Amino acid sequence: MTAPSTRREHPKVKGAPDYDDPTYWDVKFATGKDVGEWLNSGEILIETTLSELDHRPQSSAIPRALHLGPGISKLGVKLSEAFRQRNWPGSCIVNVDFSAEAVRIGRELESGKDSDLAMHWLQIDLRSWSDVAQLTNYAPFDVVVDKSTSDAIATSPSVTLTPESDTSSICPIISDILKGNVELTLSPVELLALHLVPLTQKGSTWVVLSYSNIRFDNLGYAGKYWTVVSRTSLKAPQGQTSTFAHTPEVFHWAYVLRRNKS
Numbered sequence: 001m002t003a004p005s006t007r008r009e010h011p012k013v014k015g016a017p018d019y020d021d022p023t024y025w026d027v028k029f030a031t032g033k034d035v036g037e038w039l040n041s042g043e044i045l046i047e048t049t050l051s052e053l054d055h056r057p058q059s060s061a062i063p064r065a066l067h068l069g070p071g072i073s074k075l076g077v078k079l080s081e082a083f084r085q086r087n088w089p090g091s092c093i094v095n096v097d098f099s100a101e102a103v104r105i106g107r108e109l110e111s112g113k114d115s116d117l118a119m120h121w122l123q124i125d126l127r128s129w130s131d132v133a134q135l136t137n138y139a140p141f142d143v144v145v146d147k148s149t150s151d152a153i154a155t156s157p158s159v160t161l162t163p164e165s166d167t168s169s170i171c172p173i174i175s176d177i178l179k180g181n182v183e184l185t186l187s188p189v190e191l192l193a194l195h196l197v198p199l200t201q202k203g204s205t206w207v208v209l210s211y212s213n214i215r216f217d218n219l220g221y222a223g224k225y226w227t228v229v230s231r232t233s234l235k236a237p238q239g240q241t242s243t244f245a246h247t248p249e250v251f252h253w254a255y256v257l258r259r260n261k262s
Contacts, residue, residue, distance in 0.1 A: 040237050042075040042147045044254045045207050046082055049143050052205040052256070056142060062088050063142040066135065066199065067095045067119075068126060069149030071102045077109075079145065080119055089116040094138050096124035098131075127156060127188065129171040132195045140201040146208040150215060156188045173197045177221050189215065193222035197259070206257040209234075213253050230256040 053063045065083075070076045080090040090113070097103055106121040120138070124131045126149070161184045167175050173194050178184050186194070193216075196206065206226065208215070216228050236250040 040209070040234070040252060042073065042078075042209055044232075044234060045075065045145055045147055045209055046078055048207045048254065048256060049079065049145055049205075050082055050086075052143055052207065057203065062092055064138065064140065065093045066138075066141040066144045066196075067093060068144060068146045069097050069152065070095045070106065070147070071097060071099065072105055073147060075145070075147055076106070076119060080117075084117070090119045091116050093119040094135065094141075095119055095121045096126065096135065097121075098123065098125040126153060126192055126195060127159070128169070129174075129195060130169050132171070132199070135199050139199040140204065141199055142204055144196060144200065144204070144206040146206065148209060148211065150189050150192060150208055151210050151212060153188045153192050154212075154215070158185055158187050159191055160185045171195050171198065173225075174221075187218070187220065190218075190220045190222050193219055193226050193257075197222075197225045200259045202259050202261060204259040206255075206259075208255040208257070210253050210255065213251070215253070216255060216257065225259060225261050226257045227260045228255060229258050230254075 049065065053059070056063070065079065067076050067079065076093065076095050080093055083090055083093065090110075095103075095106055097106070100123055103121045103123045106119070110118040110121065122134065124134065126132060161170065161174070161178055162182070163178060165178070170178070171194055174184070174186070174191075177194075193206075200206075213231070213233070216226075219226055232254045233251040234254055236252055
């Protein structure tokens with residue numbers, strides 16, 4: 001068996017941050033060099049998540065939420081508070097990050113809470129099926145919350161697989177696709193989307209805040225399972241744009257994707 005090969009779709013810019021390297025984030029979180037809130041506070045994600053959960057076919061059932069790459073953002077805490085207001089236990093929220101430091105801090109903050117109130121924190125590399133498979137014990141998730149995590153993952157290399165690749169470390173969904181191909185190359189966001197399929201079910205929602213208006217324009221094989229149902233522009237907060245009169249406005253983008261195949 002051979003290991004999957006990787007290559008970047010675009011050459012890495014010299015001196016650019018290593019967003020796809022967990023040690024980069026470990027250092028930022030440990031030294032306090034990361035403010036925790038990327039793009040904006042993420043209130044739109046909370047509002048969208050609650051709206052989607054309230055409109056489930058079985059809206060009275062206790063939902064399960066998967067929070068991707070929270071880092072040291074306050075978004076997870078806000079989501080937990082919103083769950084509590086609806087009498088949903090915080091233990092139904094699972095935070096996953098590939099930064100050991102982010103997970104350590106998250107677990108420390110939850111350590112004093114009762115088990116039904118405390119959110120879960122797991123160190124997971126979302127590009128690794130061996131890691132992601134650990135989440136099947138908590139699945140299926142009704143909603144996946146993603147505040148710029150897909151943006152960070154998009155900076156990592158594409159993955160190329162062949163029938164000789166080690167299938168034990170490959171997502172079952174991807175293994176099925178590989179059966180009909182001599183070689184299979186997946187973009188990092190496509191890989192993420194396929195990894196989320198076994199963790200969700202038909203009707204599950206993936207809510208995303210991104211700096212890119214084309215983040216999900218080419219889902220490839222993942223388009224069989226995920227459909228972009230909305231994309232909303234949001235003006236970037238003050239401080240992230242120049243005050244110069246002729247500087248164009250900067251926008252962030254809120255997406256809602258729906259699982260469309262069981």
